[in-house]
Amino acid sequence: MTDAPLLTPDFDVWPIGRRPTAVALTGTDVVVTWTDASTSRFDIWWLIDNSPMPEHINRATREATLDLSTLPDDFHATAATVEPSGALYVTWSHGIASSRYHPGWLAAHAYDGGGFVADDRPTPIAWGADTMAEPPSFDGSAILEDDTTLEAWLTAVAVYGFGRLRGVSTAPDTVNTVARHIGTVRETNFGRVFDVRSKVDPDSNAYTALELTPHVDLPTREYQPGLQILHCLENTAPGGEAVMVDGLRIARFLVEHEPETYRILTTERFTFQNRSKTSDYRWLSPVIVLDPTTNAPVEVRIAGFLRGPTDLPADRTGPAYRALRRIFALSRDPRFQIRYGYRPGDLVLFDNRRLMHGRAAFDPSAGSRWLQGIYLERDELHSRLRILRRNARARTAVATA
Amino acid sequence: MTDAPLLTPDFDVWPIGRRPTAVALTGTDVVVTWTDASTSRFDIWWLIDNSPMPEHINRATREATLDLSTLPDDFHATAATVEPSGALYVTWSHGIASSRYHPGWLAAHAYDGGGFVADDRPTPIAWGADTMAEPPSFDGSAILEDDTTLEAWLTAVAVYGFGRLRGVSTAPDTVNTVARHIGTVRETNFGRVFDVRSKVDPDSNAYTALELTPHVDLPTREYQPGLQILHCLENTAPGGEAVMVDGLRIARFLVEHEPETYRILTTERFTFQNRSKTSDYRWLSPVIVLDPTTNAPVEVRIAGFLRGPTDLPADRTGPAYRALRRIFALSRDPRFQIRYGYRPGDLVLFDNRRLMHGRAAFDPSAGSRWLQGIYLERDELHSRLRILRRNARARTAVATA
Numbered sequence: 101m102t103d104a105p106l107l108t109p110d111f112d113v114w115p116i117g118r119r120p121t122a123v124a125l126t127g128t129d130v131v132v133t134w135t136d137a138s139t140s141r142f143d144i145w146w147l148i149d150n151s152p153m154p155e156h157i158n159r160a161t162r163e164a165t166l167d168l169s170t171l172p173d174d175f176h177a178t179a180a181t182v183e184p185s186g187a188l189y190v191t192w193s194h195g196i197a198s199s200r201y202h203p204g205w206l207a208a209h210a211y212d213g214g215g216f217v218a219d220d221r222p223t224p225i226a227w228g229a230d231t232m233a234e235p236p237s238f239d240g241s242a243i244l245e246d247d248t249t250l251e252a253w254l255t256a257v258a259v260y261g262f263g264r265l266r267g268v269s270t271a272p273d274t275v276n277t278v279a280r281h282i283g284t285v286r287e288t289n290f291g292r293v294f295d296v297r298s299k300v301d302p303d304s305n306a307y308t309a310l311e312l313t314p315h316v317d318l319p320t321r322e323y324q325p326g327l328q329i330l331h332c333l334e335n336t337a338p339g340g341e342a343v344m345v346d347g348l349r350i351a352r353f354l355v356e357h358e359p360e361t362y363r364i365l366t367t368e369r370f371t372f373q374n375r376s377k378t379s380d381y382r383w384l385s386p387v388i389v390l391d392p393t394t395n396a397p398v399e400v401r402i403a404g405f406l407r408g409p410t411d412l413p414a415d416r417t418g419p420a421y422r423a424l425r426r427i428f429a430l431s432r433d434p435r436f437q438i439r440y441g442y443r444p445g446d447l448v449l450f451d452n453r454r455l456m457h458g459r460a461a462f463d464p465s466a467g468s469r470w471l472q473g474i475y476l477e478r479d480e481l482h483s484r485l486r487i488l489r490r491n492a493r494a495r496t497a498v499a500t501a
Numbered sequence: 502m503t504d505a506p507l508l509t510p511d512f513d514v515w516p517i518g519r520r521p522t523a524v525a526l527t528g529t530d531v532v533v534t535w536t537d538a539s540t541s542r543f544d545i546w547w548l549i550d551n552s553p554m555p556e557h558i559n560r561a562t563r564e565a566t567l568d569l570s571t572l573p574d575d576f577h578a579t580a581a582t583v584e585p586s587g588a589l590y591v592t593w594s595h596g597i598a599s600s601r602y603h604p605g606w607l608a609a610h611a612y613d614g615g616g617f618v619a620d621d622r623p624t625p626i627a628w629g630a631d632t633m634a635e636p637p638s639f640d641g642s643a644i645l646e647d648d649t650t651l652e653a654w655l656t657a658v659a660v661y662g663f664g665r666l667r668g669v670s671t672a673p674d675t676v677n678t679v680a681r682h683i684g685t686v687r688e689t690n691f692g693r694v695f696d697v698r699s700k701v702d703p704d705s706n707a708y709t710a711l712e713l714t715p716h717v718d719l720p721t722r723e724y725q726p727g728l729q730i731l732h733c734l735e736n737t738a739p740g741g742e743a744v745m746v747d748g749l750r751i752a753r754f755l756v757e758h759e760p761e762t763y764r765i766l767t768t769e770r771f772t773f774q775n776r777s778k779t780s781d782y783r784w785l786s787p788v789i790v791l792d793p794t795t796n797a798p799v800e801v802r803i804a805g806f807l808r809g810p811t812d813l814p815a816d817r818t819g820p821a822y823r824a825l826r827r828i829f830a831l832s833r834d835p836r837f838q839i840r841y842g843y844r845p846g847d848l849v850l851f852d853n854r855r856l857m858h859g860r861a862a863f864d865p866s867a868g869s870r871w872l873q874g875i876y877l878e879r880d881e882l883h884s885r886l887r888i889l890r891r892n893a894r895a896r897t898a899v900a901t902a
């Protein structure tokens with residue numbers, strides 16, 4: 101029995117620290133006592149749902165094959181023991197095959213009294229000009245090989261909403277290579293990699309030399325791209341300074357100082373709409389989007405030049421525009437902005453649903469300015485961070501084995 | 502003056518029907534009286550925001566260049582007249598260039614008393630086995646040329662959540678061609694086009710011959726793909742029948758009959774997580790997601806085999822699993838299901854955030870079964886429908902000119 105393999109319901113690595121010493125069945129809970137004398141409850145449905153056994157999951161994919169809805173309401177644990185290896189062994193009613201839980205996995209996922217937090221994303225820190233002078237910056241010269249820098253850079257983006265690599269290759273399409281190193285790219289009607297420079301027949305103000313007021317990209321979509329990369333290949337044109345604004349900070353400012361403006365911006369639905377001969381994307385949304393579960397601001401949707409006609413009731417149209425103009429003004433307020441120039445080889449990854457970005461006008465006749473851009477989803481960043489941490493755990497496990 | 506070009510702030514076509522006959526300034530409104538004697542208020546901020554003039558928008562991109570936040574609070578209209586062409590002509594304070602509004606555009610966007618609805622998406626109709634026997638089906642043999650069928654098919658998807666083309670070419674990669682005919686494709690870690698067949702070393706239960714209980718794809722992402730296409734190239738294997746369930750219908754059933762289950766499924770955050778050696782995608786969400794503005798169900802997030810450990814408080818874990826098992830059971834209830842076989846040349850487009858799809862197990866040793874799949878966002882469908890309608894308006898305008 102003690103030689104039974106310790107399976108987990110994933111492809112992850114779970115070093116064994118604290119382990120079960122005793123177990124009891126109480127109602128619908130399996131109650132585990134740990135080596136540090138603390139206890140954790142595990143609901144039987146939670147346990148069977150996370151069983152790693154070949155009778156319950158497909159070991160090739162590690163995805164569940166047991167259909168919970170086929171189990172009767174009185175399904176229950178018939179016995180639970182701790183094996184010498186520290187594994188928790190549970191036998192089930194109704195002829196369901198027994199489950200053995202890896203002690204490292206179990207301790208890491210003890211949701212009751214064990215500190216397990218399923219949402220493992222870093223906590224964002226809102227910033228303004230008072231707390232941030234320039235983008236968190238990293239040496240990007242070996243970003244494709246250097247996982248330590250990669251993890252630090254991606255973590256900065258998760259926390260502050262942006263991070264800059266310097267010294268990245270200026271070869272065209274490098275932005276795609278770096279994006280692919282993080283995860284899957286999100287293509288749009290502007291293509292996969294888009295070239296930000298002054299064009300003869302532009303299909304967006306981005307492709308002119310005009311000033312761009314702080315905005316998010318593609319607010320016209322149900323799902324604004326979560327992440328954007330801008331990579332500077334050439335920049336000798338006067339002007340074109342980048343501007344970044346933390347939408348989270350502005351939202352918090354409004355909650356505190358201008359609650360009526362906040363109320364309007366979190367409830368009135370503005371129209372976001374692109375202008376094109378070949379597409380017509382629209383989405384209606386408040387400017388500040390709240391998490392429906394927590395009511396906390398999670399997203400801004402703002403653009404001076406990608407909105408369409410609203411259809412708010414006549415009496416609410418004036419107040420809505422007053423609130424919109426107010427957040428425009430705040431996004432142009434130096435207290436909330438940082439500004440920086442782009443050097444060739446600079447590559448900035450930023451959260452396109454949290455930060456607003458803009459640029460000063462530039463003079464395309466006096467020099468060249470060429471950025472390449474690409475979009476990804478935030479999922480890709482968090483998945484990559486988890487895999488980096490998993491690899492680190494695996495190295496630790498090998499080192500201590 | 503009457504020969505001035507009638508510009509619009511878009512690339513659209515607005516046939517002139519009802520037109521302004523008189524105009525008055527009242528407070529911050531420009532009040533238009535129409536040929537049918539009705540009136541509409543237009544807020545001055547709304548009007549300047551939608552001005553089509555070259556001083557206010559970039560005529561090349563039709564995107565705004567006027568920054569509303571640079572206008573003073575006491576910005577106002579100094580005069581408004583109706584020109585012989587029916588255009589509304591407004592002069593502004595503070596040296597802002599005058600605006601002329603196309604009467605067709607203005608009537609189509611009269612948000613006060615004019616019937617303009619900014620959210621022009623078709624209204625969904627929820628269905629069950631009592632009202633739907635098989636997918637709304639269309640002849641797909643000429644889908645790349647036949648815009649009438651394209652519009653009917655896409656409209657069915659917007660209304661019912663799915664639509665089937667029959668007689669589509671069975672050439673591999675046709676699913677990509679059809680998707681591109683709608684809009685931009687969403688690539689994932691499974692690639693651009695994914696092959697659904699029984700594989701030797703599967704990285705998802707989808708790529709086995711196992712039964713798949715009703716689910717959405719990629720619930721592990723912050724943004725579940727909005728649309729999915731499945732296209733049948735070969736199907737001689739016994740079994741593998743498709744199942745479709747309308748999540749909207751189940752949500753409405755729960756609201757009415759099981760409010761406590763509905764409450765739990767709309768508030769408790771379950772963990773959705775993939776299993777992979779190279780990625781670790783997670784998202785925490787209620788199973789039924791409500792629109793934060795309207796509180797109406799807009800999305801289901803459900804999968805028997807793509808969930809990870811929850812971290813709900815111990816006392817709420819049991820009830821959460823009870824509710825989860827209940828919606829699993831409902832999704833397997835024939836009252837909510839339709840079932841159909843795939844014939845080679847069948848191509849089904851469906852809303853992956855509204856419908857759950859599944860399949861019966863099949864026998865890969867007794868025949869072949871090969872589907873190709875691809876994802877898009879719902880934005881692409883609605884944009885395509887708008888362009889089809891725009892083209893129809895343009896044809897009407899030419900025919901009546």
